Amino acid sequence: xxxxxxFNNRNTLGLMFMVPAGxxxxxxxxxxxxxxxxxxxxxxxxxxxxxxxxxxxFIFLFGDSVARLSxxxxxxxxxxxxxxxxxxxxxxALLLNKHLPFQAFVRAxxxxxxxxxxALSALAFWWLYDAQFSVLSWALIKMGLIxxxxxxxxxxxxxxxxxxxxxxxxxxxxxxxxxxxGLQTISPSLYEAASLDGATEWQxxxxxxxxxxTPIIAVVMTFSVLFxxxxxxxxxxxxxxxxxxxxxxxxxxxxxxxxxxxALGEGAALATSMVPFLLAAIMFSYFGxxxxxxxxxxxxx
Amino acid sequence: xxxxNRRDFLKLSAGVAGTAIASGEAFAxxxxxxxxxxxxxPEKGAKLRVLKWKRFVQGDEDAFNAHIKRFTEKTGxxxxxxxxxxxxxxxxxxxxxxxxSGPDVIYGFFDDPHLYPDKLVDVTDIANYxxxxxxxxxxxxxTYGMSGNKWISIPLGAAGATFVHRISHMQAAGFKEFPKDxxxxxxxxxxxxxxxxxxxxxxxxxxxxxNSWCHWLVWAFGGKMVDEKNNxxxxxxxxxxxxxxxKELYATFVPGTLSWLDPNNNKAFLDGQVSCTNNGISIxxxxxxxxxxxxxxxxxxxxxxxxxxxxxxxxxxxxxxTEAMIFxxxxxxxxxxxxxxxxxxxxxxEPWLKASIGYVSHPLKAYESNPIWTVDPKNTPYRDxxxxxxxxxxxxxxxxxxxxTMADFVMVNMVAEAASxxxxxxxxxxxxxxxxxxxxxx
Numbered sequence: 001x002x003x004x005x006x007f008n009n010r011n012t013l014g015l016m017f018m019v020p021a022g023x024x025x026x027x028x029x030x031x032x033x034x035x036x037x038x039x040x041x042x043x044x045x046x047x048x049x050x051x052x053x054x055x056x057x058f059i060f061l062f063g064d065s066v067a068r069l070s071x072x073x074x075x076x077x078x079x080x081x082x083x084x085x086x087x088x089x090x091x092x093a094l095l096l097n098k099h100l101p102f103q104a105f106v107r108a109x110x111x112x113x114x115x116x117x118x119a120l121s122a123l124a125f126w127w128l129y130d131a132q133f134s135v136l137s138w139a140l141i142k143m144g145l146i147x148x149x150x151x152x153x154x155x156x157x158x159x160x161x162x163x164x165x166x167x168x169x170x171x172x173x174x175x176x177x178x179x180x181x182g183l184q185t186i187s188p189s190l191y192e193a194a195s196l197d198g199a200t201e202w203q204x205x206x207x208x209x210x211x212x213x214t215p216i217i218a219v220v221m222t223f224s225v226l227f228x229x230x231x232x233x234x235x236x237x238x239x240x241x242x243x244x245x246x247x248x249x250x251x252x253x254x255x256x257x258x259x260x261x262x263a264l265g266e267g268a269a270l271a272t273s274m275v276p277f278l279l280a281a282i283m284f285s286y287f288g289x290x291x292x293x294x295x296x297x298x299x300x301x
Numbered sequence: 302x303x304x305x306n307r308r309d310f311l312k313l314s315a316g317v318a319g320t321a322i323a324s325g326e327a328f329a330x331x332x333x334x335x336x337x338x339x340x341x342x343p344e345k346g347a348k349l350r351v352l353k354w355k356r357f358v359q360g361d362e363d364a365f366n367a368h369i370k371r372f373t374e375k376t377g378x379x380x381x382x383x384x385x386x387x388x389x390x391x392x393x394x395x396x397x398x399x400x401x402s403g404p405d406v407i408y409g410f411f412d413d414p415h416l417y418p419d420k421l422v423d424v425t426d427i428a429n430y431x432x433x434x435x436x437x438x439x440x441x442x443x444t445y446g447m448s449g450n451k452w453i454s455i456p457l458g459a460a461g462a463t464f465v466h467r468i469s470h471m472q473a474a475g476f477k478e479f480p481k482d483x484x485x486x487x488x489x490x491x492x493x494x495x496x497x498x499x500x501x502x503x504x505x506x507x508x509x510x511x512n513s514w515c516h517w518l519v520w521a522f523g524g525k526m527v528d529e530k531n532n533x534x535x536x537x538x539x540x541x542x543x544x545x546x547x548k549e550l551y552a553t554f555v556p557g558t559l560s561w562l563d564p565n566n567n568k569a570f571l572d573g574q575v576s577c578t579n580n581g582i583s584i585x586x587x588x589x590x591x592x593x594x595x596x597x598x599x600x601x602x603x604x605x606x607x608x609x610x611x612x613x614x615x616x617x618x619x620x621x622x623t624e625a626m627i628f629x630x631x632x633x634x635x636x637x638x639x640x641x642x643x644x645x646x647x648x649x650x651e652p653w654l655k656a657s658i659g660y661v662s663h664p665l666k667a668y669e670s671n672p673i674w675t676v677d678p679k680n681t682p683y684r685d686x687x688x689x690x691x692x693x694x695x696x697x698x699x700x701x702x703x704x705x706t707m708a709d710f711v712m713v714n715m716v717a718e719a720a721s722x723x724x725x726x727x728x729x730x731x732x733x734x735x736x737x738x739x740x741x742x743x
Contacts (some may be wrong), residue, residue, distance in 0.1 A: 046395035065735070097337040128576065130565070130574075132555070153505070154560035240507075244718055244723060259391070
């Protein structure tokens, strides 16, 4: 009797249905994240559990020129790649939103770079950027534009931009397709009304499309920034962080230090250092871009 | 071994020594009962999981697998082997050590056993047995294999590298023989450059090739990361001299070596774009087994020479050293020991080296007579790689600091910074000093 009443209680039942999901999150998300953070405050080495050392790892990393360089690289990489991905993605979404021949096919093709596993597309870029076998250099030489092969990954700044280009190539479809989905939810009646008011194409974009799209932009750019900031595979395949550590991101350096170098604590601290930046990115898009008043034609207070 | 009575000894030796009897070589001289044999007692129903780095040449894996099969046939011990890319072995081994479960035997690299010496089974008995039977271990093997007075890993050898070069291009540059000293080598590289057939050495974060030649370069001039007390001494006049030399050398390289990872020099050499580089025998192997006639035509023109010797007057080579570790979490330590020993015995080791055409250089002196080293004179330079090798921890001790310093490419970055001119040799050495100190402080 009491058992069946127990199970018939809405709250109990609700709680019970949540247990599996909650347990999954706890075991596979909270625990590893908590452990990683904890390790960052210890001097754990591979094969040896660590002692609590407080902020020592973080102070150590702050004084380390390579770690500081990796922070700069990560911020630069994320900023440049995200901005370009957003602009290209939005542009592409607007184009795809028009009536095109073979519409479904074109939209599917645009997604391709996103579908190919990163490791594979990174390998393709590795060949494209190869110092001796680059088909890009080869083509440019055949066209008579340059005289010798471009060393895409051998010069610090060129390597940074080359890896950013590869990241953009991979990330644009995600932004474009998501924004396209957002564009299609905008009611055509809004555009009709705007046309009747005599709005130009630009005004329609600025006063209708963009405000209606901001919630989606906020979400997609949050994800895009998070993916870019934590990028690992692309760099690992293309450069291993070289040349001269110019493309080492915090994620790759963290792996190099923690796993290959055996300094688990230091690597974990480096990985943990990424969290505040990621939180800031989330906060920014969450609070900065979800301005309802502006969306509805008013102004923010 | 001394605790085992004769009766046990005979019974137990049956497995490992039995293979020797079966192939009739080790016991051919008679006295089977007293011949040194390794006694082991595999646990009932023992099963082993082994993790080894993925082949660099196909023959390695084929022969290794065949020997595993024979081992299972002889002993009834089931062995499952997994192969992982060589850079993935270290994290896997580290995790196994950390969580106390995973493969029973792992073939790791360099400092691995010294990162978790407490987690490894003492293998002093089999190391002594193998050393006694096969003419002793080379010095560098003791550095890597021993912790204090006991052995914690059994060296398998080192994927040795030599200076792989195009003989005709070397001759065109005015050299009949490959130079043996630093001055001659620089002249050769200048000559190669002048003939538009340049040399090229990896200066990106290339774990194998980059570390190998950069350490050689600095050591050759007497520079070293640490002294015998593990004090960092890399910022020294000797290092600066090495870096200045490196800068001159870099000027002769094919463009783009700053971006090179491990596979780049193989590709470039086989394509004829580079005429001298440091590498294992895999380039020669690829050329021999190539289907493309253009690549196959390179075979007679490929030469191998040991790394030149610098002002310090001795070989300063670093090779990809690999060793078998048995983890304490194994339920079958005796079976694991039997397996590791079995693979080092002549009946297995020699055919294995043959199948990989000497990709791995032996750690035991008796294997110098392995016919693989003389059947083709071009294999011979690879014979002495372990003999000539200097440990990566030179001149201090192996451990977290040496592993961390190498994994962080401190030496490679220093050479690359100075060579490319992004920093002066002095600045590069100062920076390396500061970076290394952070590891050695702990």
